[in-house]
Amino acid sequence: NGVGKTFLAADLAVHFAISHPKSWVICTAPTRRQVRSLLWREIRRRLDHRYGAPGPSEPRWNALLPNGSRLDTLATNQPERLQGYHAEHLLLIADEASGLDTELLDAAEGICVADNNRIVAIGNPTQRGTALDAASSRASFRSEHISALTHPNVLANRIIIPGATTHAAVTRALADWCRPTPDPVAESFPFEGTNYLPNDQFRVRFLGEWPASARAALFDAYAVAAAI
Numbered sequence: 001n002g003v004g005k006t007f008l009a010a011d012l013a014v015h016f017a018i019s020h021p022k023s024w025v026i027c028t029a030p031t032r033r034q035v036r037s038l039l040w041r042e043i044r045r046r047l048d049h050r051y052g053a054p055g056p057s058e059p060r061w062n063a064l065l066p067n068g069s070r071l072d073t074l075a076t077n078q079p080e081r082l083q084g085y086h087a088e089h090l091l092l093i094a095d096e097a098s099g100l101d102t103e104l105l106d107a108a109e110g111i112c113v114a115d116n117n118r119i120v121a122i123g124n125p126t127q128r129g130t131a132l133d134a135a136s137s138r139a140s141f142r143s144e145h146i147s148a149l150t151h152p153n154v155l156a157n158r159i160i161i162p163g164a165t166t167h168a169a170v171t172r173a174l175a176d177w178c179r180p181t182p183d184p185v186a187e188s189f190p191f192e193g194t195n196y197l198p199n200d201q202f203r204v205r206f207l208g209e210w211p212a213s214a215r216a217a218l219f220d221a222y223a224v225a226a227a228i
Contacts, residue, residue: 004161013093026073028094031096079107086114105134165206
């Protein structure tokens with residue numbers, strides 16, 4: 001959380017649209033707030049910086065660039081709503097993909113059939129059986145793992161990027177969700193000279209890793225490792 005995933009996705013969206021004339025960029029997420037208030041807000045800032053703010057008659061939730069490229073927003077978990085999108089240069093960004101059904105990813109792959117068609121799925125690995133889980137396990141996707149422990153704010157122990165995760169946030173989470181262990185084990189991770197056993201909350205929110213235990217497990221892997 002707070003490592004700049006949506007910020008980076010906005011950069012990718014605008015870069016793709018500017019680099020490929022007459023391209024199509026589709027931004028989707030499970031809810032309207034996620035795709036419009038978060039991702040589209042960052043995209044609009046970059047477009048305003050380059051082209052100026054849109055006039056009152058221009059659409060609010062999409063944009064047509066001078067080079068003929070188009071950017072659209074779509075909040076949905078219904079695969080059929082992705083039908084009909086085709087372009088030589090097409091980029092589909094699925095924000096908060098951990099909340100999207102796998103069927104939506106299947107529909108996205110159905111429209112991304114040209115050579116320069118790409119899908120970017122971003123989110124926190126909160127649970128299995130989601131679009132993010134499906135994408136991370138497919139050979140056609142390349143996974144990029146981002147840990148909050150490697151963020152500049154955390155490494156430097158000072159605010160370099162305002163609004164992002166901080167060293168203090170990590171320290172609080174360590175106290176709440178992790179347990180120091182004298183010896184490194186498979187489930188542990190090092191931080192500032194100490195090995196910690198994380199629970200699944202910390203694994204997902206700070207390490208960017210999948211939960212070690214199923215939701216219905218009586219004892220989670222964290223508790224078992226701590227007991228051992």
